[in-house]
Amino acid sequence: METHFKMHLSWAREQDAKDPLKDFRKEYLFPQHNGRDVLYFTGNSLGLQPKGVQAAIDQELQDWATLGVEGHFEAQHPWFSYHEDFAPLIAPIVGAKEKEVVVMNQLTVNMHLLLISFYRPAGKRKKILFEYKPFPSDHYAFESQAKLHGYTTEEVLVEMQPREGEIQIKTEDIIAKIHELGDELATVCFGGVNYYTGQWFDMKAITVAAHEVGATCGFDLAHAAGNVPVQLHDWNIDFACWCSYKYLNSGPGGVSGAFVHERHHHNKALMRLAGWWGHNAETRFLMQPGFDPMPSAEAWQLSNAPVLSMAAHRAALELFQKTTMQHLRTKSLLLSDYLIFVIREIEKKTGQAMEIISPIDHANRGCQVSVRVKGRNKQLVKDLAREGVIVDWREPDTIRLAPVPMYNSFEDVYRFGEVIIPLLS
Ligand SMILES: Cc1ncc(COP(=O)(O)O)c(C=O)c1O
Structure with a gap:
C-alpha cells in the first residue's frame, strides 16, 4: 500500500488533477443532493447512467417509430444483427475471444442455461x-x-467454509477441498468476486484444480465484470456469466452476458436448452426443426435481442472502449487503497472500531471495500444519505463502498471521511 496518502482535500484534488481517467467522470449522470453531485459509492450495486444512454435508447425508439419492422435491417444499428455488435465490446472486458461471449437475458437465467450444459451429474460425480x-x-x-x-x-x-473465525477463504483450502471431493465433484461454481466481502478468488488456480479432478468450473462475475481484469479464455474457465448493471453501468435489470470457452463450441452432444437465435445462422430462417447449434457462445442464445435494454448496454460499453481494464485497474487500486487509508484515519479520529473485511492485498480484491462498523445499525446509512453520501448496508453491521475508477474521484473518497467523522464522533 502507498504510504504517501494524506487526509487533505488539497492532496485529493492534486491526485484528481493527475488522474489520466479523470474526464470519464463527466460522461456520467450523478444524482444530485443540495445542488451538488452525491458521493456515490454503490457502483457495485447499480452503476451510474452514462450520458450517452438516453440518445442510444431514443435512437432505437425513433427507428422503431419511423421504420417499424424494416428496422431489423434499416435501423442505424440493424436489430437483426444487433447482438453481434456486442462481442467486440465485451470480450476485452472479460478476457475472452469474441466468439466466446454472448449478451443475453439476465444473470440468473444465464447461470441456469450454463449449468444445464456444464453441471452434468452422473454416478457418484454429482x-x-x-x-x-x-x-x-x-x-x-x-x-x-x-x-x-x-x-x-x-x-x-457443498459450501466452501472459511477457517474458524475468518471470513475470507484461503485459496489453498479451496484447492484442498476440490481434491478431497475428487471424483464426487461435478462442478465448481464461485462468484469471481464475492458480493459481501469483495474477495476476488484465484479463479485460475480454482479452475486448474477443478479440471484436475475432472470437474467443470464456472463463475458468477456480477461483481467482477468491469471491476477486475479477468482472463476467462487464458484461465481455461468453462463458463461464466455476469450482469451489466453494476460496474458495466447499463441500467437497472440490464441485459446480462455469458462466456463459454471455445473448447466446448464444437461439442454438439453438449446439452443446451435451445432457441432459434442459437441455431446455425446460415439455416436459421429456413425455419426447420432440428437444432443445429452455432459454433460459438451464441449457441446458448435463445431469443432475438432485447434492443432497448441493449441500447443502454452499447452506450455504456462504448465508454469502456476508450480505455482498458488495465488502466481502470491501476486507478482502482490507488483509489481503494486511499479509501482504506481514509477508513483507518476515521477510526483513529473517532475511536469507532472499523473492521475491513475485504482483502487488503491487491491480488485478492477489486475496488469494493466492505467495512464492519461495529455496534452501528442501518441508521448510519440513512444519516450518510441525508448528507448526500450513498453507500450500502448489509446486515448485521457492514457497509460496502465501491470507489469506481470510471467515475469516482479521490475527492469523493476524502469527502466520505469528512462527512462520516462527525457522524461517528
Ligand atoms: C453475485 C450476484 N449474483 C447474482 C445476482 C442476481 O442477478 P439477476 O437479478 O440479474 O439475475 C446478483 C445481483 O445483484 C449478484 O450480485
Whole structure:
C-alpha cells in the first residue's frame, strides 16, 4: 500500500488533477443532493447512467417509430444483427475471444442455461462446490439444479467454509477441498468476486484444480465484470456469466452476458436448452426443426435481442472502449487503497472500531471495500444519505463502498471521511 496518502482535500484534488481517467467522470449522470453531485459509492450495486444512454435508447425508439419492422435491417444499428455488435465490446472486458461471449437475458437465467450444459451429474460425480455465503440467487440456482437432476440438495451442495473465525477463504483450502471431493465433484461454481466481502478468488488456480479432478468450473462475475481484469479464455474457465448493471453501468435489470470457452463450441452432444437465435445462422430462417447449434457462445442464445435494454448496454460499453481494464485497474487500486487509508484515519479520529473485511492485498480484491462498523445499525446509512453520501448496508453491521475508477474521484473518497467523522464522533 502507498504510504504517501494524506487526509487533505488539497492532496485529493492534486491526485484528481493527475488522474489520466479523470474526464470519464463527466460522461456520467450523478444524482444530485443540495445542488451538488452525491458521493456515490454503490457502483457495485447499480452503476451510474452514462450520458450517452438516453440518445442510444431514443435512437432505437425513433427507428422503431419511423421504420417499424424494416428496422431489423434499416435501423442505424440493424436489430437483426444487433447482438453481434456486442462481442467486440465485451470480450476485452472479460478476457475472452469474441466468439466466446454472448449478451443475453439476465444473470440468473444465464447461470441456469450454463449449468444445464456444464453441471452434468452422473454416478457418484454429482456435487457442486461453491463459496461460503454466495449471492442467494446462485444458491437457489444450485438447489433447483440438484432437484432437476433428481437429487436432494444435501446430496449435491457443498459450501466452501472459511477457517474458524475468518471470513475470507484461503485459496489453498479451496484447492484442498476440490481434491478431497475428487471424483464426487461435478462442478465448481464461485462468484469471481464475492458480493459481501469483495474477495476476488484465484479463479485460475480454482479452475486448474477443478479440471484436475475432472470437474467443470464456472463463475458468477456480477461483481467482477468491469471491476477486475479477468482472463476467462487464458484461465481455461468453462463458463461464466455476469450482469451489466453494476460496474458495466447499463441500467437497472440490464441485459446480462455469458462466456463459454471455445473448447466446448464444437461439442454438439453438449446439452443446451435451445432457441432459434442459437441455431446455425446460415439455416436459421429456413425455419426447420432440428437444432443445429452455432459454433460459438451464441449457441446458448435463445431469443432475438432485447434492443432497448441493449441500447443502454452499447452506450455504456462504448465508454469502456476508450480505455482498458488495465488502466481502470491501476486507478482502482490507488483509489481503494486511499479509501482504506481514509477508513483507518476515521477510526483513529473517532475511536469507532472499523473492521475491513475485504482483502487488503491487491491480488485478492477489486475496488469494493466492505467495512464492519461495529455496534452501528442501518441508521448510519440513512444519516450518510441525508448528507448526500450513498453507500450500502448489509446486515448485521457492514457497509460496502465501491470507489469506481470510471467515475469516482479521490475527492469523493476524502469527502466520505469528512462527512462520516462527525457522524461517528
Ligand atoms: C453475485 C450476484 N449474483 C447474482 C445476482 C442476481 O442477478 P439477476 O437479478 O440479474 O439475475 C446478483 C445481483 O445483484 C449478484 O450480485
